Amino acid sequence: MKRFERISKFIPTIYALSTPAGRAALSVVRISGPSASTVLQKLTGKIPKPRLASLQSIKHPTRSQIVDKALILYFQQPASFTGEDIVEFHLHGGKAIVKEALDAIEQTNIPNLRYALPGEFSERAFYNGKTDLTQLEGLADAIDAETSEQLYSVSQQAHGDLYRLCFGWKNKLVECRALLEATIDFSEEHDLDQKEFEPIFQEILDLTDEMERHLSKARPTEILREGIRVAVVGPPNAGKSSLVNYLAKRKVSIVNEQPGTTRDAIETLLDIHGFPVFLTDTAGFRKGSDVQEIESIGIEIAKEKAEKAHVVLLILPSEIWTGKSLALENQIFELVKNYKAKNQQVHVLLNKTDLVQGASGAATMVRKYLHQALDIPISHVHEVSIKNEIGLEQALAALASSFRIISHVQTENNDDGGYGWNRRQREALKECIKHLKMSLNYASDVVITAEELKLATDEVGRITGAVNVESLFDIIFSRFCVGK
Numbered sequence: 283m284k285r286f287e288r289i290s291k292f293i294p295t296i297y298a299l300s301t302p303a304g305r306a307a308l309s310v311v312r313i314s315g316p317s318a319s320t321v322l323q324k325l326t327g328k329i330p331k332p333r334l335a336s337l338q339s340i341k342h343p344t345r346s347q348i349v350d351k352a353l354i355l356y357f358q359q360p361a362s363f364t365g366e367d368i369v370e371f372h373l374h375g376g377k378a379i380v381k382e383a384l385d386a387i388e389q390t391n392i393p394n395l396r397y398a399l400p401g402e403f404s405e406r407a408f409y410n411g412k413t414d415l416t417q418l419e420g421l422a423d424a425i426d427a428e429t430s431e432q433l434y435s436v437s438q439q440a441h442g443d444l445y446r447l448c449f450g451w452k453n454k455l456v457e458c459r460a461l462l463e464a465t466i467d468f469s470e471e472h473d474l475d476q477k478e479f480e481p482i483f484q485e486i487l488d489l490t491d492e493m494e495r496h497l498s499k500a501r502p503t504e505i506l507r508e509g510i511r512v513a514v515v516g517p518p519n520a521g522k523s524s525l526v527n528y529l530a531k532r533k534v535s536i537v538n539e540q541p542g543t544t545r546d547a548i549e550t551l552l553d554i555h556g557f558p559v560f561l562t563d564t565a566g567f568r569k570g571s572d573v574q575e576i577e578s579i580g581i582e583i584a585k586e587k588a589e590k591a592h593v594v595l596l597i598l599p600s601e602i603w604t605g606k607s608l609a610l611e612n613q614i615f616e617l618v619k620n621y622k623a624k625n626q627q628v629h630v631l632l633n634k635t636d637l638v639q640g641a642s643g644a645a646t647m648v649r650k651y652l653h654q655a656l657d658i659p660i661s662h663v664h665e666v667s668i669k670n671e672i673g674l675e676q677a678l679a680a681l682a683s684s685f686r687i688i689s690h691v692q693t694e695n696n697d698d699g700g701y702g703w704n705r706r707q708r709e710a711l712k713e714c715i716k717h718l719k720m721s722l723n724y725a726s727d728v729v730i731t732a733e734e735l736k737l738a739t740d741e742v743g744r745i746t747g748a749v750n751v752e753s754l755f756d757i758i759f760s761r762f763c764v765g766k
């Protein structure tokens with residue numbers, strides 16, 4: 283149906299509530315399409331100057347009552363979000379107001395006017411060349427973002443930097459191919475030698491280098507989209523639950539909580555220094571014949587969660603880290619060793635400093651031990667009293683530094699000009715580079731070079747949606763709400 287509409291130029295005018303339903307300060311109803319201004323004329327009696335806000339009464343066409351006195355915006359095509367005529371009603375956000383405004387639009391009885399499908403405004407923006415696939419993906423991720431780092435990681439996509447980069451590459455590739463084919467034709471007629479092709483090969487080589495540079499500094503966006511997994515581990519009564527409670531109640535906002543059964547791991551999604559963090563509070567690691575079966579199930583879950591975590595946060599109570607018997611907790615250190623092998627970041631909280639005389643001396647010893655035996659950086663070992671809320675802010679700041687490394691977040695210190703790329707985009711870029719290398723591999727046969735250049739161009743087209751976009755549409759637009 284939608285396809286048919288596009289092809290036949292039978293373009294319906296669509297409308298939708300673009301803000302969440304329910305009581306609010308404001309609600310925005312958007313209309314896009316060839317009849318948008320006719321709807322406006324029927325409901326307010328006038329068409330204001332484009333892009334200039336004006337306060338007008340919206341009259342219901344059959345009841346002849348005023349639905350709302352609202353701010354009206356009119357965008358004349360093509361200078362609008364969709365590239366079509368757009369009318370926006372910035373209404374008071376009442377349930378009945380919105381319902382009646384939508385009803386008023388419907389009751390104008392203008393032909394080819396219907397409620398919009400999810401993502402349909404964005405789809406029109408795409409087909410009218412107002413946006414590309416990377417900007418749509420970036421926008422979808424930006425709208426889904428719940429923390430600041432999630433948001434900024436997709437900025438370059440949402441704001442068109444990635445699109446402009448790819449657009450430039452596409453133009454260069456097309457130029458190379460045109461030049462190559464012209465040179466092939468010319469050389470056949472004039473019997474020229476290979477030398478004529480050298481500048482073109484050089485251009486392809488330079489472009490390949492540039493793409494490889496971008497790929498190597500690409501910041502994968504899916505780590506932040508999915509969240510950083512932190513497993514809180516340690517022996518029973520080390521203070522694991524207290525830490526989770528502290529985080530949840532004071533310094534970080536809980537976005538979501540999924541409690542399991544008593545002995546299951548509890549996962550909490552937190553915002554720590556702008557990073558979305560899945561904190562898993564695991565049952566205490568304890569092994570031995572006296573362990574109840576139910577508890578050992580908890581231990582299994584704990585291990586599993588810890589193995590999948592990006593960061594392991596080991597909490598040790600003072601009994602352990604001040605004692606002479608560090609070896610006592612052998613199995614915990616064994617576990618940490620395993621993690622280290624898997625390239626996990628480990629942070630250690632030396633808890634219950636409030637119970638320890640001369641804590642910093644003991645802590646220094648432990649730091650040394652952890653550093654020498656397990657290669658845990660000195661800066662990853664923190665003295666804290668969770669109960670008295672001491673040292674936790676510094677520990678969180680240190681954790682955030684690890685999050686920054688794990689998620690390749692851009693900071694003032696490491697701004698290498700790298701962009702946020704999602705997996706789909708990176709895969710296409712890799713394929714493109716592969717074809718460019720092939721094109722140079724077959725340098726002896728310039729016809730194959732031209733073919734590989736074409737395939738490389740298609741891959742760049744896949745990134746921006748110029749090629750093979752249909753197969754991705756359902757995935758992309760289903761992520762948008764109605765009205766977007």
Ligand SMILES: Nc1nc2c(c(=O)[nH]1)N(C=O)[C@@H](CNc1ccc(C(=O)N[C@@H](CCC(=O)O)C(=O)O)cc1)CN2
Nearest residue numbers: 310312355357360361362363364365368370372412766
């Ligand atoms: N009220 C309102 N706020 C909104 C939107 C909207 O549609 N309506 N947006 C919707 O997502 C976002 C803004 N995005 C927009 C993108 C392009 C154009 C636009 O008019 N583009 C024209 C002119 C560009 C210009 O003047 O610089 C164009 O591309 O030709 C408008 C909004 C967020 N805020």
